[in-house]
Amino acid sequence: MEKEVKRFPVSHVIGFLASLALTFIAAVIALKTSLSFKAIMWIIGSLAVIQAGLQLFMFMHMTEGEDGKTNIINIAYGVFVAVVVVVGSVWVLTSGHAAH
Amino acid sequence: MLKYIKLFVALFAVIPVLLLTGCETNMVVFEPQGPVARSIMELINWSLMWMLLVVVVVFAMFGFIVWKYRERKENMNYEPPEEHGNTLFEIIWTAIPILIVIALIIPTVKTLYALEEVPEGYENEEPLTVHVTAADWKWIFSYPEQGIETVNYVNIPEDRPVNFKLTSAGTMQSFWVPALAGQKYAMAKMETQLILVAENPGSYVGKNSNFNGRGYTGMEFEVLAQTQQDFNQWIADVKNTAPVLTEEKYEEMLKPTHLGRLTFKNTHLAWVNHADEDAQTYTNPELYRYNGYQGKTFEEEDNYMNENSETESGDHHHEENHDDHGNHGGDDHGQH
Amino acid sequence: MSANVNTSLPLEYQTHQSRMNILGFWIFLGAEIVLFATLFAVYAVLYQNYAGGPTHQDIIMIKEVMIQTLLLLTSSFTCGLAIYEMRRNNVKGLISWLVITLLLGAGFLFMEINEFIHYIHEGATMQTSAFLSSFFVLLGTHGAHVTLGIGWAIIVIIQLIKRGLTPVTARKIFIIGLYWHFLDVVWIFIFTFVYLKGMVG
């Protein structure tokens, strides 16, 4: 990994502008459109995921250094467990039960 | 050394024998009295067969290898070969367990789905609905169609599906009549369902199997399967002779106690169904202060005891402090 | 253990111990992902259990929340600039951007506390319903993390001023940077799945 000596922090600025844009798009879609609940959730959910990726790669430099690969495995594993916890809990606790 | 190994092998040889004989002894799980419990038993037997196979294979290999390659005086100079592994072998012992798992999962899934439905052969019978309310530490059965209610015993007609609708007035319980069906949890503010059929008239033990506090032991009930006539007769008798359940009496009943059998000619469903999401919560935190240092409890609008907690908790504390040895189960305990 | 120095790397990666600390922190962040995921799962299960209490639409102040979001997004950006300055060996720039970051963070925190006070005045407390319990605890955990981050950063800035940019202080700053960005990531999900979803659903 080479030292960062560029005069202008291009990637940071791009990342920042992108995250602002993503946030506003999400807000507009959620608050101003009349799409179905499901559609909105899928769109704003995807935008959130993109934005999180932006932070991880553009700001946190997840892949840099001799442990870049380890970091990717680590975060991927963390995300896997996170998805299992959230999706699994909702699935298990909402299906089958007659009255809720 | 030899002696040790013999002992070793002998010890572990006993185990599968014990497991085998398990199927013939009079264990309740292996003596089903209805199609639901029978379908589970068939699944269990199927799995036992495969598990036995696994156990036999592993034990045999184990015994053989340990016996053959143990260190002896004669082989002290034997230097074992270098051996990294063997792909073929490794594939074999990955594949065979996968096949066994497939052999097990298919009937498991089938049974899981079948248990949700009225058992085969009984589809044309109109199921009897019984609401079950588990409370600390008693079982309350309401028959909405017949309009009667029983405590700690439930009579059902034979050869007719019974649809138990389970809920709880507080803690979590598990409704289990091993001779007739597997168990299911009863939880407050929700409803689970358990369908079973009793093939023969008879009395079966039912119990709570999910630990729910000090009075958990002895939270049992009797399931009495009767002929349809006897059942109808019983309903009529109850209608004629049983007392009326009042709301006050009911609230009294929900306190943490063991009760004997009770019978009423109306049901509490008239004023509360604990399965409803916004049903009133008749909790009595004050009555559970019996061990250790007491922390604070939180005032909920629907804590039943809030208004008069002072007096009630005062004398209860005293009386319940000593253990309830002679106190559990009323007359249903151990009557099977 | 301080052996194995590699001066061709950025300052924070130069010693073996630093590389271990940074890797360790990444793994800690993995654990934090799971921790917040659990809180999100709890929220997802309970978010409609109003128990007769206020609902999302009754209480959420979406304008304020938008401003909070902007503050936090910007602070993440300025924190990135701080690290960028650090890699250019510009201590002054580093400290200035860090201070700006913390001020933005403090602004966020201030608004969040106000928001909570407002809710409580409306009668929406942690004890009101399962929805509000999960709502407050999810947000509160994030807020507590931000508070911790600010306190910790102040301590490290003091060390930075005292000792200048050394492999150790550089590594500490770098790790705080990671932490701060991570909190921003969490906020994005809170913003999306608590506030926006609450306003839609």
Place this chain on the structure above:
Amino acid sequence: MGNIKWDEFFITGDPLILGAQVSIALTMLGVLFGLTYLKKWKWIWREWITTVDHKRIGIMYIIAAILMFFRGGIDGLLMKAQTSRPEMGLLSSQHYNEIFTTHGVIMILFMAMPFLIGLMNVVIPLQIGARDVAFPQLNALSFWLFFSGAMLFNISFVIGGSPDAGWTSYFPLAGKEFSPSIANNYYAIALQIAGIGTLMTGINFIVTILKMRTKGMTLMRMPMFTWTALVTSGIIVAAFPIFTVALALMKFDRLFGTHFFTVSSGGSDMLWANLFWLWGHPEVYIVALPAFGIFSEVIATFSRKQLFGYKSMVYATVGIALLSMVVWVHHFYTMGSGPGVNSFFSLTTMLIAVPTGIKIFNWLFTMRKGRIKLSSAMLWALAFIPTFTIGGVTGVMLAMGAADFQYHNTLFLVAHFHYVLIPGVVFAVFAGLYYWWPKMFGHMLNERLGKWHFWLFNIGFNVTFMPMFFLGLNGAVRRSYTYSAESGFAPLFLLSAIGSVILAAGFAVFCYNIYWSIRYADRNISSDPWDARTLEWATASPVQHYNFAKLPEVKSFDAFWQMKKNNEGLTLKDSEIEEIHMPSNSGQPFMMCVIFGVVGFFLVFEWFIPAAIASVGIIVGLIYRSFDYNDGYHIPVEEISKTESTWRNEKGEVHKHVG
């Protein structure tokens, strides 16, 4: 705090508890007196309490775990005594409930896990050829937090009341509505404190194993125990945060009146069960996997053969870890999530049999064509294979959702988990102790007593728990303090109780073995008494505090074995010795332990203001640590060469043979 109710504060009125109180007080006085009399205060502070040496921390973990085994074991014996006859009156139902709760918690969280973490601490840095773990001071903090949590949990017995809602502490029972006593606060708070320590251990070991391996030790050359430790640490990091949150929410419900799991105001009791098992199931593999690693080492060493199918063992370990995150629902098939959910989790659960089977067969084939030496350590590993298979296949029976409706919450389940936990964990730590004891202390455990220990414990174990399978199938439920004579359970319960006495006798022999060996065992032993295969045996016994004078270089799997075979890398020339940098001791972790203990104690009693004041101490500690730039110290060359010369022969070779 103004009006403490002293009559509730100390638990009184029960002779058993009074006895416990008296004996605790006497033991503590005895320890204090002994330390003073022998003038050992300074020594214990300098050499142990403030140590950051991974080997000593490991030993402290092990000592604490053995103590906890005692406590949990006596709980177990009391339960067996109570159920030995129908309608026994030894324990009241309340007392029985407290005992199985503390038994479960202590055995799993304060016995099994610390025991294995202790062995990991002692062995892993040695196996990878490192001088310590990645973060030695954090390691000490982890230990002390575990210790703080364990002690806090244990005092519940005499002060304030023991938790009584089961080790699973299901809501609503464990909530304030049904357990208003502070007893269950102990559960939430003590486990929280210990859990933080465990989480940090997980991070520490991942970094240690990934970053501190000696030259040439690629991932695929790591000993199997190291692999399992790595994977276990991964599970810890994934699972413990879930438990942390669950416990925090439990505290919020109990201390602040929130509604996560309550009956009223929209809480969900099922959510607790769900979160608990999201952690709880991985937890059982957290204790099982390192145990599998220990067996791998022991079986290879005493068969004098390389581990069979090393690669597939590694993949199986990783496979178990991934699967372990997606099976949790098998603990509550009966909650009514429907056949779809139950089918899915039946399948994932059963699939764990596949990688576990791979392991079993690989162990068997490691022994095949070997020369199996039946040492005490090996006996434990051997007994593990058949008994664990029984535990495992009954696990598969439980995994079949529909069948589980008949097994759930019965003694069949209790038998299953003792058949996996005891062979899978307890046998492993015994095997590990007999195996690594000389490495830790420079003398062996007595083999003859070891055999007695083995046979008594093993026979006792099977006699205790085998009957429970049949009791369960006959409808005997768990956690029931008594049963009626009419139930027909009595003979098997009695048999089981007799078994537990044999089991206890076995454990007593083990304790005696430790005592005997410390006093009388031969100190003049080789540094490699088993002719073993991995790097921990390439250095002195007991290990010098810097582990290796010169870090070994690894060229293959089973590095030390190859070194011995090719006779390379075993000698140390004086010219090769360099100064060694080591971390300094620190009293801070112990201080944190005390502060956490005090804060925890106040929180348990819901005294918030004192708790808040005390927690300032935690913050001060953290700040202090941040400003601490102590960089350790260097061991001079002379000291190293002097130490090395005491255990190597004149040529600087590793001293190989007993003499």
